[in-house]
Amino acid sequence: MSLLDKLDAVAAARKALLPEGLEVFGTPIEEVYSATEARIGDRRILFLGTNNYLGLTFAPECLRAAHEAIDREGTGTTGSRMANGSYSSHRALEREFAEFYHCQSGIVFTTGYQANLAMISGLAGAGDVVLIDGDSHASVYDGCRLSGAEIIRFRHNDVSDMEKRLKRLGERSKSTLIVAEGIYSMLGDQAPLAEIVRVKNAYNSILLLDEAHSLGVLGKTGQGLAEETGLTDGVDFITGTFSKSLGSIGGYCVSNHPQLDQLRYISRPYIFTASPSPSTIASTRAALKLLRDGTELRRQLWQNSRQLYARLDGLGYQLGPQPGPVIANILDSPQQALLLWKGLLDHGIYVNLILPPAAPEGKALVRCSVSAAHTSEQIDHVGDVFAELRKSIFQ
Amino acid sequence: MSTDYNNILSRLCFHLKQLSSPDVVIVPETDLINELAIDSVKLLNLVMEIEDEFDISVSLNALADIQTVHELANLIYKIKSQNK
Numbered sequence: 001m002s003l004l005d006k007l008d009a010v011a012a013a014r015k016a017l018l019p020e021g022l023e024v025f026g027t028p029i030e031e032v033y034s035a036t037e038a039r040i041g042d043r044r045i046l047f048l049g050t051n052n053y054l055g056l057t058f059a060p061e062c063l064r065a066a067h068e069a070i071d072r073e074g075t076g077t078t079g080s081r082m083a084n085g086s087y088s089s090h091r092a093l094e095r096e097f098a099e100f101y102h103c104q105s106g107i108v109f110t111t112g113y114q115a116n117l118a119m120i121s122g123l124a125g126a127g128d129v130v131l132i133d134g135d136s137h138a139s140v141y142d143g144c145r146l147s148g149a150e151i152i153r154f155r156h157n158d159v160s161d162m163e164k165r166l167k168r169l170g171e172r173s174k175s176t177l178i179v180a181e182g183i184y185s186m187l188g189d190q191a192p193l194a195e196i197v198r199v200k201n202a203y204n205s206i207l208l209l210d211e212a213h214s215l216g217v218l219g220k221t222g223q224g225l226a227e228e229t230g231l232t233d234g235v236d237f238i239t240g241t242f243s244k245s246l247g248s249i250g251g252y253c254v255s256n257h258p259q260l261d262q263l264r265y266i267s268r269p270y271i272f273t274a275s276p277s278p279s280t281i282a283s284t285r286a287a288l289k290l291l292r293d294g295t296e297l298r299r300q301l302w303q304n305s306r307q308l309y310a311r312l313d314g315l316g317y318q319l320g321p322q323p324g325p326v327i328a329n330i331l332d333s334p335q336q337a338l339l340l341w342k343g344l345l346d347h348g349i350y351v352n353l354i355l356p357p358a359a360p361e362g363k364a365l366v367r368c369s370v371s372a373a374h375t376s377e378q379i380d381h382v383g384d385v386f387a388e389l390r391k392s393i394f395q
Numbered sequence: 396m397s398t399d400y401n402n403i404l405s406r407l408c409f410h411l412k413q414l415s416s417p418d419v420v421i422v423p424e425t426d427l428i429n430e431l432a433i434d435s436v437k438l439l440n441l442v443m444e445i446e447d448e449f450d451i452s453v454s455l456n457a458l459a460d461i462q463t464v465h466e467l468a469n470l471i472y473k474i475k476s477q478n479k
Contacts, residue, residue, distance in 0.1 A: 129454075134439070144455070151455040155443060168452050168478075357436045 017334055017355065022342065024353050034058055035247075035373040040350065046378055048344075048368045049352040053325050054216050054297045055373025056247040056290055062283040069282030077275045082264070089281045094252075096288055101223055101238060103254040105261055110276050112212050112241025113139040114269040115251025117146055119208060119239055120179065122267035124149035129176040131165060133157065133191070135184050137210065146268070149177070156184070159195040166203040173203035180207070182214025182225035186354060186365060188326030190214070193225055197234035208237040216245025216291045217325055222298060242280070246287040250276045294372075301325055301372040304379050308370055311383035315390055328354075329366040336393055337364035343389040349382055399475065403449070404468040410444055411464065423465035449475055 001009070018024055031039040035055035036047050056062055069089065077084060090108055097106035109115040120143030124130050128149040132140055135156040144151040152169075154162040166173045178200050180191040193209070200207045211224030219227025224240065226232040236257060242250035253260065264270055276284075290297070302325075309323035320328040331337040334355045341353040344366070354365035370379070408421045415421065415431050427433045433441070442453050451474045461467050 134443075141455075152452050153439065153443070153455065165452050168450070357434055361436070361440075 018338070024338070024341065027345075027350070036371060036378065038350070040345070043348055045345070045348045045350045046374075046382070048349050048370070048374075048382060050371065051213070051244040051369050052247060052371050052373070053213075053245045053301055053369070054247070054287075054291060054294055055371045056245070056287045059247070059287065059290055061286040061290060062247060065282040065286040066279040069278040073278035075279070076277045079274055080271060081275045082271050084275070087275070087278065087281070089278055089285070090275055093281050093285050093288075096285060097252050097254050100221070100288060100292060101232065101254040103232075103238075104256045104258060106252055106254040107260060107263060107270065108276065108281070109251035109253070109270060110273050111249060112239075112243055112251035113142075114273065115239045115241065115253055116140050116179075116210060117143040118263065118267040118269035119237055119253050120144055120177065121146035121148075121269065122263040123147075123206065123208070123237070124175075124177045127175070129169060129172055130179060131162065131176050131205070132179045133162075133181065133184075135181075135186060136179060137181065137185055137212070140179050140181075140210065144179075157189065157192055159192055159199055162196070163199045163203075166199065166205065169203075173205050176203070176205040178205050178207045180209055182209060182211040182218060183324060183326060185213050185326065186359065186367065187320035187328045187330075188213075188324045189321045190218075190225055190324070193229045193231050193235075197231050201234070206236045207234070208239060209235045211238055211240040213244060213326060215240045216294065217298065217301065220295075222291045222294055242284045242287075245291055246284050248280045248284045248287065250280055250284060297372040301370065304372065304374050304376070305370045307376065307379045308368065308382060311379075312386055315383070315387050317386065317390070325370045327368040327370065329368070331364045331366065331393075334364045337366050340366045340389060340393050343392065344385060347385040347388075349385055400468065400472045403471050403475070404464070406448060407445065407464060407468050407471070410441055414441065421464060423463065423468070425464045426462055427464065427467065428462070445471060451475055451478060 027040060029038050029040055035052050035057050038045055038047060077087060094106040094108050109118055116139035120130060124147040126148040129152060130144045130147060130149045131152050131154060132144060133156055134153045152165055154165050169176060180196055183190055209226055214224035216222040218225050226235050226238060237253055237255045239253045242248045305325045306323050309327050313319055318330040337353055341351060344351055352367040354367055356364060359365045411421050411431060414433060414437055425431060427438060446453055449471060453474060457470055461470060
């Protein structure tokens with residue numbers, strides 16, 4: 001099969017699965033009105049699939065900081081920090097992340113995806129092992145591949161399965177990087193961190209925790225699952241993203257290991273890419289302050305999340321295992337999921353459609369992400385629409 | 396090939412049978428993806444079952460080159476032999 005034939009096969013597979021004229025992936029959004037509302041085609045829609053957990057994308061402090069940064073430093077850095085130099089604002093954000101986590105140092109990356117790519121491929125290499133949860137994000141899998149290390153999966157959130165694999169490794173467990181996520185992006189469940197830390201200590205391994213979906217959501221000051229469980233000191237490296245609770249784009253890693261800084265000199269996803277634009281850094285710095293002081297935002301977020309989870313659960317939808325801002329409706333077939341996704345969109349609600357193989361266990365997901373910016377009335381409306389659609393989906 | 400290999404092959408065919416339609420005949424040359432329509436997720440889940448059964452860990456790196464039932468059985472055999 002030629003290179004282009006392969007792409008034709010992908011197109012054919014998509015066409016077989018998705019109805020003609022329905023742009024399920026990369027749905028065109030014409031206008032964005034607020035953190036929770038936009039226009040798709042000629043319809044005003046409610047965003048329920050943005051990962052905008054704290055609703056900060058239109059926070060006046062963030063908008064102002066971004067505008068000022070553009071005026072002061074221009075629209076872009078036009079190159080990597082290694083080659084083009086390191087702006088004071090980038091260095092300041094790294095210090096602020098380190099202070100936020102009470103850690104020795106921090107590194108900022110251009111995207112959250114690159115943060116995992118950079119950290120995993122920088123920490124592990126040929127001859128090492130990376131032990132990952134089966135439901136890990138693609139950035140974790142891709143970071144593993146880039147590292148050249150041996151990649152071993154354990155069953156999702158199953159610490160005894162993880163331990164079994166560490167035990168099999170014998171002495172090699174000492175050169176093993178374990179990767180887990182604070183909140184898993186697809187099902188919205190949390191890692192059993194206390195057990196993971198206990199086992200990683202017993203086998204002298206290193207633990208990287210990705211707080212991409214838990215930053216701003218969990219913990220008193222919003223650090224994530226490590227803070228929520230009081231286990232920040234038990235985690236070796238914490239990564240995360242700016243593109244969810246912080247409302248911009250970028251990634252970070254913090255650690256108390258002094259070796260973290262050396263990653264700047266060996267990690268290709270850090271070295272060979274342009275650094276984030278000044279406006280991105282500036283809005284992220286403003287958002288980080290709001291996130292840290294965002295107790296009320298987190299309270300509202302959790303109230304909204306519990307309200308929707310309870311309503312959908314009561315309606316009989318099969319949901320992810322625990323309430324949280326990521327609420328996954330698990331459906332048996334892609335056709336069912338597509339029907340629900342389309343029904344919601346027809347009622348002015350935009351959510352995420354996840355089809356196999358991206359959905360765990362071969363299922364299909366209609367994934368909602370709740371925001372602190374949603375009103376109780378909006379959540380009620382979403383529940384009403386799910387109730388109305390239920391009969392036609394499961395008939 | 397030794398009895399160990401034959402035992403592995405037999406157990407592997409048993410697991411694969413659970414994932415395939417009843418009329419499919421599984422032989423060592425059977426292509427996992429093209430003939431059994433085992434997608435990447437199913438294959439990874441199958442590997443976890445096999446790992447438990449043989450008390451081994453199979454890395455994702457090693458799976459990348461696997462096409463046929465024989466190649467998978469041979470990989471498991473090699474890992475088991477190394478662990479002895």
